[in-house]
Amino acid sequence: MSRYFFRIVLGPSAMALGWMCALTATAQSATNFKTEAFLLKNVIQQKHFSPPAINDAFSAVVFDNFLDDLDPDRMLFTEADIQTLKPFRDKIDDELNGKNWSFLSTVAQTYKKCLARSSSSILQYTQGPFDFSTKEYYVSDTTWAKDETALNVRWRLALKYETLARLAEMKTKFPNERPEEFLKKHEPEVRGKVKTNNIARGKRILFHPSGYENYVGVAFLHAMAGSADAHTAYMSPKDMETFMASLSTQGLYFGVTLKDNEWGDAVVDRLAPGGPAWKSGQVFVGDIIQRLRWDGGDWIDLSGMDLDEVGAIMDESNHLSLDFELKNVSGEQKIVTLRKEKISDEENVVRSFVIDGEKKIGYIFLPGFYSNWGDAGGSRCANDVAKAIIKLKKENINGLILDVRFNGGGSLEEAVALAGIFIDAGPIGVMKNRAGEIVSVKDVNRGTIYDGPLVLMVNALSASASDFLAAALQDYHRAIVVGSRTYGKATAQEIFSLDPKSTAANFASVKNLYGYASVTHEKIYRITGKTAQRMGVTPDIALPDVLDVLGLREEDQAQTLPSDSVQKKTYYQPLALLPIAYLEAKSQKRVATVEAFKTLTAYGQLLEKNDDPVPLFWADFMTLRDKHMQIVQNLEKEREAPAPYTVNSTGFEQERLAMDEYTRNLHAAWIKKMQQDISLEEAFHILCDYITTFKK
Numbered sequence: 001m002s003r004y005f006f007r008i009v010l011g012p013s014a015m016a017l018g019w020m021c022a023l024t025a026t027a028q029s030a031t032n033f034k035t036e037a038f039l040l041k042n043v044i045q046q047k048h049f050s051p052p053a054i055n056d057a058f059s060a061v062v063f064d065n066f067l068d069d070l071d072p073d074r075m076l077f078t079e080a081d082i083q084t085l086k087p088f089r090d091k092i093d094d095e096l097n098g099k100n101w102s103f104l105s106t107v108a109q110t111y112k113k114c115l116a117r118s119s120s121s122i123l124q125y126t127q128g129p130f131d132f133s134t135k136e137y138y139v140s141d142t143t144w145a146k147d148e149t150a151l152n153v154r155w156r157l158a159l160k161y162e163t164l165a166r167l168a169e170m171k172t173k174f175p176n177e178r179p180e181e182f183l184k185k186h187e188p189e190v191r192g193k194v195k196t197n198n199i200a201r202g203k204r205i206l207f208h209p210s211g212y213e214n215y216v217g218v219a220f221l222h223a224m225a226g227s228a229d230a231h232t233a234y235m236s237p238k239d240m241e242t243f244m245a246s247l248s249t250q251g252l253y254f255g256v257t258l259k260d261n262e263w264g265d266a267v268v269d270r271l272a273p274g275g276p277a278w279k280s281g282q283v284f285v286g287d288i289i290q291r292l293r294w295d296g297g298d299w300i301d302l303s304g305m306d307l308d309e310v311g312a313i314m315d316e317s318n319h320l321s322l323d324f325e326l327k328n329v330s331g332e333q334k335i336v337t338l339r340k341e342k343i344s345d346e347e348n349v350v351r352s353f354v355i356d357g358e359k360k361i362g363y364i365f366l367p368g369f370y371s372n373w374g375d376a377g378g379s380r381c382a383n384d385v386a387k388a389i390i391k392l393k394k395e396n397i398n399g400l401i402l403d404v405r406f407n408g409g410g411s412l413e414e415a416v417a418l419a420g421i422f423i424d425a426g427p428i429g430v431m432k433n434r435a436g437e438i439v440s441v442k443d444v445n446r447g448t449i450y451d452g453p454l455v456l457m458v459n460a461l462s463a464s465a466s467d468f469l470a471a472a473l474q475d476y477h478r479a480i481v482v483g484s485r486t487y488g489k490a491t492a493q494e495i496f497s498l499d500p501k502s503t504a505a506n507f508a509s510v511k512n513l514y515g516y517a518s519v520t521h522e523k524i525y526r527i528t529g530k531t532a533q534r535m536g537v538t539p540d541i542a543l544p545d546v547l548d549v550l551g552l553r554e555e556d557q558a559q560t561l562p563s564d565s566v567q568k569k570t571y572y573q574p575l576a577l578l579p580i581a582y583l584e585a586k587s588q589k590r591v592a593t594v595e596a597f598k599t600l601t602a603y604g605q606l607l608e609k610n611d612d613p614v615p616l617f618w619a620d621f622m623t624l625r626d627k628h629m630q631i632v633q634n635l636e637k638e639r640e641a642p643a644p645y646t647v648n649s650t651g652f653e654q655e656r657l658a659m660d661e662y663t664r665n666l667h668a669a670w671i672k673k674m675q676q677d678i679s680l681e682e683a684f685h686i687l688c689d690y691i692t693t694f695k696k
Helices: 018-023 030-047 056-070 079-088 092-096 103-125 148-171 179-206 212-226 237-247 276-280 307-314 381-393 412-422 465-475 580-591 595-608 618-639 651-657 661-675 678-695
Strands: 004-008 233-235 256-260 266-271 288-294 321-327 333-339 351-356 360-365 399-403 426-433 438-443 454-458 480-483 491-497 516-525 646-648
Touching (some): 030 491, 056 079, 056 092, 056 103, 103 179, 103 212, 148 179, 256 307, 276 333, 276 661, 288 307, 351 381, 351 661, 360 678, 381 399, 412 426, 412 438, 480 678, 580 678, 651 661
Parallel strands (some): 399 454, 454 480
Antiparallel strands (some): 321 333, 351 360, 426 438, 426 516
16 A cells, blocks of 8 residues: 655755654654554655664664664663663564564653652752853763762762853953852842753653653664664654645745754754745754743843743734844854744745946745645745745856855755756756666756856755755856865655555645655766765865864664666767866865854864863863854954945845835844855856856
């Protein structure tokens, strides 16, 4: 019985459902988890590109992944606890084959004991003041604590570190207070918040709305799916509902979907195409929401709140404008103001501007390859980009910059269609299924919408569909790819219902009793037969990027499919070679003189040392923090240097600006962001150099 639903090319974060899955678990019995695990195993075996053998080796991977998901920071289980569970390490495959079913309940019992023990440790070590005059260090340990004594030491240092970090952040508000005076006055309050937040994390699991056992059960299914490969994932019915809503362009208030990370922070998981967050150009997947403030109100600290509480704040109906204090993946903080709105105007899903300087350059920012599945009249990114290009061409642009930095992927079909905007009819890439069948992915539409000079901007979080687009445009010599090496995800997933009664025909009408599986079923290759899997797409011209040192790419993840190549005659006709060496030499010479790029490189080097022991002595900690802050402040100051161009809206957008103050403020924020974007400025120079060379 077919359970086919649809094909997608998801980015690295789109399927990172671990904690979010657990937090949205629906009520199920232990018996249902056994049945659902069997169904999940069967779907993976039947549909996966390279299904793992259900043997002792697979069992060990599931075992390790499951415990990693439950305790990612090694603060709950001891080595002794792991030893009590270790007999199951090579038995999970037997359970999945029907011999027994006791692993899940045993883990649930042990985990509950560990959570209770952690609460006791937290209460014990936050009773009295921390002494920040002693030479101690906090080290993030990836091994299991030997015993309870070692675990208690780990808890004491972790709580002390968290308290110290929060105090250091607070100190900026009291610059005139001496350290001794400041610590005596504020340490009790901050220590109390640290205690409350850490206790709350455990309680959110123990007293989860769907039940503690269901939380653990969903975590097991997620670990089991992820053991097939990094992008195969389990989704509960509720997760599927949320996922589908996030892929469309229908009204979603602020247009963000949240998930919990291992510390209980509210993290941006997806952006609704055309939503307020999407249109701001300042909110990205992976950003942590630290505080919220309604218009005219006080800041609300989200520490210790679960997603339901955060959602309740964001859903308040008597306010429209909300300030978000965000921290991005590289640690930089920012405040973004968003306004609730229904997403009904699909004309404004894609953001486009005119950069007017040495040359007149069009700019399009695309944070996702969205497609309104199941809605023939819904918004699709390739069509929206085409409309934006037509408007930009009316502005008589000399060249175009398409920005897919931080674009985690989406619809493969949209990526193919988008490539077709710039490439005449022909093969765009190659796909291989589990049967070994190799087919060309083609743009069937003859002609192009834009055939002028083109730069594609990418970075380490340009993934899957972005990998695909960058590879296609590079192989055709159609665009100058600028930035840093892309993420390196060259696989496609299908979503299947686990319910045996569900088919493609009755999918919408049958209530799903079980969850879903997003299964990796195809690998994607470049037109040349090579792959971007794990390798990414190397830009034609590289620019410094702090993301390069953070270990965010596919190659840094566990259980990823290997990179390989295929033999397939695609008969494509690339354009003439671009003058990359000439343009790169000019770019490198410029970059070497830009202070902001030098500072960015220094910041990246500092972030590389993030795993070094952290001093818990006040003066030493503040010295280290001040070093970080000084670099960030220098970077912000250097970014304020005047850009060699002005940024303007298209004529159509200017009409909208005249009618709405919020849109004007959003527009002003966009312009400021673009004028301070040193990578965009360099991309502008590269394109201007190319246009000059091209005309010669």
